[in-house]
Amino acid sequence: xxxxxDAMPTSAKDNKKQRRxxxxxxxxxxxxxxxQLVRAAEADADPLRSFAPFVAYSRNGLDxxxxxxxxxxxxxxxxxxxLALCRGNMQxxxxxxxxxxxxxxxxxxxxxxxxxxxxxxxxxxxxxxxxAAEGAGEAQAAGGAEGQPLAYLNxxxxxxDGVPVAYCYEVQLEERAQRKGLxxxxxxxxxxxxxxxxxxxxxxxxxxxxxDAIAFYARLGYSEHESSxxxxxxxxxxxxxxxxxxxxxxxARGHSHAHGHGHAHGHAGCCGC
Ligand SMILES: CC(=O)SCCNC(=O)CCNC(=O)[C@H](O)C(C)(C)COP(=O)(O)OP(=O)(O)OC[C@H]1O[C@@H](n2cnc3c(N)ncnc32)[C@H](O)[C@@H]1OP(=O)(O)O
Numbered sequence: 001x002x003x004x005x006d007a008m009p010t011s012a013k014d015n016k017k018q019r020r021x022x023x024x025x026x027x028x029x030x031x032x033x034x035x036q037l038v039r040a041a042e043a044d045a046d047p048l049r050s051f052a053p054f055v056a057y058s059r060n061g062l063d064x065x066x067x068x069x070x071x072x073x074x075x076x077x078x079x080x081x082x083l084a085l086c087r088g089n090m091q092x093x094x095x096x097x098x099x100x101x102x103x104x105x106x107x108x109x110x111x112x113x114x115x116x117x118x119x120x121x122x123x124x125x126x127x128x129x130x131x132a133a134e135g136a137g138e139a140q141a142a143g144g145a146e147g148q149p150l151a152y153l154n155x156x157x158x159x160x161d162g163v164p165v166a167y168c169y170e171v172q173l174e175e176r177a178q179r180k181g182l183x184x185x186x187x188x189x190x191x192x193x194x195x196x197x198x199x200x201x202x203x204x205x206x207x208x209x210x211x212d213a214i215a216f217y218a219r220l221g222y223s224e225h226e227s228s229x230x231x232x233x234x235x236x237x238x239x240x241x242x243x244x245x246x247x248x249x250x251x252a253r254g255h256s257h258a259h260g261h262g263h264a265h266g267h268a269g270c271c272g273c
């Protein structure tokens with residue numbers, strides 16, 4: 001027993017013990033509620049059903065439609081295409097920071113908690129298979145009526161430091177689909193899905209060398225998260241990556257966020273996710 005407790009009258013000790021028990025039980029309930037929130041979000045078999053107007057993207061010369069997959073349910077040719085696209089876009093930058101491993105990336109993409117949005121070109125607009133990128137022809141066949149895949153967003157629902165978030169693992173676009181608004185559209189869809197599932201925000205990791213992606217995320221309102229290396233201590237050795245976040249707000253309804261998660265807009269140094 002601690003010396004402080006020892007010196008207390010019995011009723012005060014009992015009160016303190018009781019209070020500890022209550023706090024522990026409350027924390028356990030809170031943790032269970034967060035896990036439940038994530039499980040419910042993961043279990044949604046049709047995450048795009050509320051966002052029908054956003055599953056088609058026709059702008060800037062692109063004519064695409066978006067479908068949702070789980071990592072485990074992604075057809076093999078699409079999984080191969082996703083891995084090849086990521087390798088093509090990222091391998092060089094990865095090698096300078098974490099190293100590149102096909103196996104590790106594949107495991108990440110196909111993990112049971114991994115989720116995908118995949119944008120397919122409308123079938124009529126798809127180029128002949130000979131012009132397609134590695135794996136895209138077979139991936140097209142796996143996609144059914146759609147044309148070739150153009151882009152994907154790989155995400156998970158997670159609890160990060162006690163806060164439920166949608167974690168964006170990868171956004172990868174074929175070169176011919178870049179800078180046409182599709183990346184932004186996919187991120188907006190993720191934000192909508194995150195909000196609908198009670199997540200407090202979107203989190204992601206991006207390499208410092210990826211200045212294009214950093215500019216893209218800044219344009220979309222993402223800023224450095226307090227868990228990002230060097231955020232709290234400018235003397236810390238700079239890492240090769242930063243963690244960015246965007247808190248998500250609901251229309252004010254006069255009561256706090258479900259499961260007690262307030263949003264920290266305007267909260268100095270913290271973005272609430
Ligand atoms: C967590 C991660 O996934 S990090 C890895 C990100 N992925 C990559 O680096 C792979 C290669 N790049 C890509 O796949 C894409 O180009 C992405 C994902 C970086 C961006 O998607 P895109 O569709 O090309 O960008 P999009 O056209 O939607 O641009 C949205 C906004 O960001 C701006 N933007 C995009 N790229 C840049 C840039 N390099 N510099 C400045 N602004 C930019 C656009 O001008 C646009 O602004 P607007 O809304 O005012 O018009």
